[in-house]
Amino acid sequence: KAGVTQTPRYLIKTRGQQVTLSCSPISGHRSVSWYQQTPGQGLQFLFEYFSETQRNKGNFPGRFSGRQFSNSRSEMNVSTLELGDSALYLCASSQDSNTGELFFGEGSRLTVL
Amino acid sequence: AQSVTQPDIHITVSEGASLELRCNYSYGATPYLFWYVQSPGQGLQLLLKYFSGDTLVQGIKGFEAEFKRSQSSFNLRKPSVHWSDAAEYFCAVILTGGGADGLTFGKGTHLIIQP
Numbered sequence: 349k350a351g352v353t354q355t356p357r358y359l360i361k362t363r364g365q366q367v368t369l370s371c372s373p374i375s376g377h378r379s380v381s382w383y384q385q386t387p388g389q390g391l392q393f394l395f396e397y398f399s400e401t402q403r404n405k406g407n408f409p410g411r412f413s414g415r416q417f418s419n420s421r422s423e424m425n426v427s428t429l430e431l432g433d434s435a436l437y438l439c440a441s442s443q444d445s446n447t448g449e450l451f452f453g454e455g456s457r458l459t460v461l
Numbered sequence: 462a463q464s465v466t467q468p469d470i471h472i473t474v475s476e477g478a479s480l481e482l483r484c485n486y487s488y489g490a491t492p493y494l495f496w497y498v499q500s501p502g503q504g505l506q507l508l509l510k511y512f513s514g515d516t517l518v519q520g521i522k523g524f525e526a527e528f529k530r531s532q533s534s535f536n537l538r539k540p541s542v543h544w545s546d547a548a549e550y551f552c553a554v555i556l557t558g559g560g561a562d563g564l565t566f567g568k569g570t571h572l573i574i575q576p
Binding site for chain 2: 352391393396406440445446447451452454
């Protein structure tokens with residue numbers, strides 16, 4: 349059974365640009381969650397999608413958005429990039445995120461210059 | 462607001478020695494509790510979880526954790542560490558039945574294994 353796949357693994361952007369990250373969950377998982385990981389703030393919850401609907405959202409500005417497609421694949425977008433957006437963005441899938449049992453991808457490492 | 466504290470940022474243990482990583486949570490009720498591990502350049506992997514029942518839970522890779530309600534703690538243990546256990550360990554909680562804030566993670570403990 350394939351795991352959670354995130355693309356791209358690494359990317360470099362400049363301030364003001366936008367970025368789209370993709371996540372393919374484990375087959376059969378309908379919930380996809382996104383987390384931001386930085387050395388200073390640690391792991392922070394961005395949002396969660398279930399059956400194409402955003403079910404929960406963390407405390408991030410509106411520049412951070414996401415969506416989920418009918419095949420459960422998910423994308424997140426960050427617009428007007430800032431230096432502080434440099435982070436590892438982790439996607440996690442689950443059958444039911446309410447249990448907290450998440451399966452994480454390896455992440456997309458974003459560097460903003 | 463719920464919070465998770467991992468008081469040890471770094472821990473160094475000799476290979477073959479026992480290990481205990483500490484985790485305390487602050488919450489109005491007993492949440493679901495987890496330990497995740499992250500190896501360099503990797504995502505997070507679930508080691509073990511506590512929902513209810515027996516307060517000593519077994520996980521993968523020979524790890525176990527004990528839930529102590531009176532101390533709001535969920536410490537991770539392993540009787541004998543291996544060099545491959547070197548990684549970052551995260552304690553996490555979620556509101557029983559799910560939470561609007563997703564998983565709340567501690568800041569992590571970096572485990573270093575000495576030969």
